[in-house]
Amino acid sequence: MNRKLNRRALLQLGFAATAGASAQSLAMGAAQSQEEKKAPSPQYAGVLVDTTLCIGCRKCEEACNRRNNLPRTAESFSDREALRTFRRPSENAFTVVNQIPGSPSPDQAGVPQTYAKVQCMHCLDPSCVSACIVGALRKSADGAVVYNPTICIGCRYCQVACPFEIPAYEFQEALTPRVRKCEFCADRVRGTGANPACASSCPTEALVFGRRAELLAMAKDRLKRRPDRYINHVYGENEVGGTSWLYLAGRPVKEIGLLDLPGTAPPRLTEEIQHGIFRYGMIPIAFYGLLSYLWYRNLQRPDDLPDVSAGRYPGRGPEGGAE
Ligand code: SF4
Ligand code: SF4
Ligand code: SF4
Structure with a gap:
C-alpha cells in the first residue's frame, strides 16, 4: 500500500469525512430543533390594530420614538405631510403610519x-x-421577539428571513451597528401588564393591547357585529403561522400595504442547517483543520508534485507519454 496520500485521495477522504460529520450535525440539529418547537402560549401578549379607527394622528409614532430614545425626525410628528409618502419602519423609526387614499x-x-x-x-x-x-433574536415568554446586540454578529440573516421586511440595520454605525426593530416595549410590558407606548398613546383605541387569544376573540366579535364595516379577515390570525399583532380592516389588506402572505411559517430548513452547523460545527471544522495540515505536509514533499518546469509528470515521460 502506498504510504503517501496523493492529493485526490486526501480530498476524497476529507470531503467524505466532512460530509459525514455535517450530516450527523444536521441530523442532531434537526432533532433538537424539533424538540424545541412549542405550541404558541395562550398567554402571549398582542395588539389589535383596528385600521378603521385610526385617524393618522401619529401619536403612536411619537410615543415609540420617545420610548426607544430614537433620533428626533426633521419634521414634527404633528406634520401629516409625512403620511402621504409610503414609509417602512427603519433603524430610526420602529413604527410608521401610512395613509392610503x-x-x-x-x-x-x-x-x-x-x-x-x-x-x-x-x-x-x-x-x-x-x-x-x-x-x-429570541422569542420571550410573553411573545415579544427581542434582540441582544451583545451577541449579534451582523450577518443580517434576520433581514433576509423576515416575511414582513421589518428588521433594519444601522449601516451608518461603523463600530457597533445593531439590528433595529420594535421589541414590543418588552422591558415595560414584561411582568407588569403595562401597555406598550404606542397603544397607550392612541387616542381612538385603534390599538388595543392584551392577550392575543382575547384580542382574537374581540376581533372576531367585531367582524360578526359589523360585517358592513370590516372585510371578513383577521390579518395575523394565520399569516406565516400567526402573529401577536392582529389587524382589522375595511378593505383588502393588500390595498393598505399589508403583505399577502401564506398561512404557514416559512420552511425551517435553513434553521436546521445553520443551527446544526453552529452547534456541532466543531466536527467539520476539526476535519478541515486536519485536511489543511495534511495538505500542507504534502506540499513539503516536492517528489510528490508534478515537475511542470521539466515538462514531466509522475509516471510519464518528457512528452507526457508513459515512461
Ligand atoms: S415580523 Fe416576525 S420575522 Fe419579522 S422581525 Fe418581527 S418577529 Fe421577526
Ligand atoms: S410596541 Fe413599543 S417599540 Fe413597538 S411600535 Fe409600539 S411603542 Fe414602538
Ligand atoms: S395613535 Fe392611534 S389613531 Fe393615531 S396614528 Fe397611531 S394608531 Fe392611528
Missing part, C-alpha cells in the same frame, strides 16, 4: 381613506429567530 373598488360602494400602522408583527413562529445563527 380612499378609492371606489368594484365590490365596494366606496372605500374611505385608511391609515395603517406598521411595525414588527411578533410572529408566533418568527423567521428572524429561526435564521439567527447565534441566538441574538
